[in-house]
Amino acid sequence: MRLELEDIWYSYPGGRAVLKGISLAVAEGEVLGIIGPTGSGKSTLARQMNLLLEPERGRVLIDGEDAGRMDRRELRRRIGLSFQFPEAALFAPTVREDVAFAPRQLGLPEEEVTERTERALAALDASHLAERSIYALSGGEKRRVAIAGVLAMEPEVLVLDEPTAGLDPASRQALISLIGDLAGEGRSVVLISHDVDEVAEVSDRVCLLDDGVVRAFGTPAEVFYANPDFAPATVRTVLHLLESFPHLGRPVRFGETLSVLGDLLEG
């Protein structure tokens, strides 16, 4: 599914404009990273994507069709949104019941609910937690279970708002691999994150949001090399070297950077 935002404007009631004419698109099977300082409008933008907040101006388009005219339940099934600190919304007595809640609300047959729940738990490496109380989980486990709950809706677009904040490196890495896998299956993922290293690692395109406007939108290389203040360590390293070696290339990800620098060192 292709999700497009077209000239989106939004202000919270009585407040100043938070989003000032945002246009961007996520293609099927693409990972879009959204970065930007605190208060730049990232989380507000996430809520426009399934019209949880309705834009004052502009449109959200799904495969070219105006989402504003679609049934809201259908829209939210197709575009799954995981909030910042989603574990705060866990409520069922067990992990399995919590994950099964949303697919059950869709009115799916019980067999399908069970299948989806198991699949989502497996994807988040949380199958072994299924019978646990939601209160007997670590912070990282709670986060995974909460994201499994959104995944069990099997949305075509998954919007993740700071999914790795507060997670340790191992849990973080697992989540980043999962994002890559989902995109590989043809799902689109919007990843909102402060961690530019992880955004660089997994995104096909990057949007840099600043004070409610899109300051840069393009491939990771285009965005990061033009905005060194927001660039990951790989890009900042290469930027230092480009002065001496203008033909170095512009690697963004960890592995590509390692190989480009390796070639340089071997001459």
Next chain:
Amino acid sequence: MSCRYPGSSRAAVSGLDFSVYEGEYVGVAGPNGGGKSTLVKLLNRLLVACEGEVRVAGFDPAAEPHEVRRRVSVVFQNPESNIIAPSVEDDVAFGLENLGVEREEMRRRVVAALSSVGLAGYERREPHTLSGGEKQRVALAGALAMETEVLALDEPTSMLDPAGRREVLEVIRALKSRRTIVHVSHDLSDLLAADRVLLLRRGRLLADLPPSGLLADGRLLEEAGLVLPVAARLAAGLGLGVCTGPEELARAVLKRLGVQTR
């Protein structure tokens, strides 16, 4: 010392044995659930150890919490929960008011604390108009104004954007050797300026090393479930030894290639 939360079968920290000396900057790292935050809470008696003892300048937090809290101030992870007052000035002064510090002295300390976190002139600002990094620096100023010997920081940067993170780390680094600092983070790149880093896993002390020793020991990091900062991983992959950041890595590459740098 050991500590177990009610209803949990596993001790949150167990058999921990270490000292932090005056003026030291000690990092505490480790995976989620490793016992890092528990450790901070044991320092000023937000929690009480079930076994063993904690001493802060000779005082037992369980028996003499006021003596200990006069010496330890804590800054927590979430900037929103560190700030309570309607203006920056009032917030920084809050702890002092509770200690009954005299008015002129209070003013002097608030101004000095704000200036040392780079927020001179912010006295009348309303906290909700500040960025995350600014809020966290206000919280640090509040801790500094208490003029405690020990500053305990529990993941002070983990909810901040990169700019806010840099601001807060700069302030912490500037305080090095002026205060005793205990700085908890699961991001090793935050702790590169520390004198040493305590590595906690499952409530146990896995290592007590300077940051360079930690970065050089890939197996230990793997065991602790920690990943090297990107620049350090690149440096290790390229056989360039220990590099802490992009600047240093670029210099190491240039040096290896024999390129003169300014």
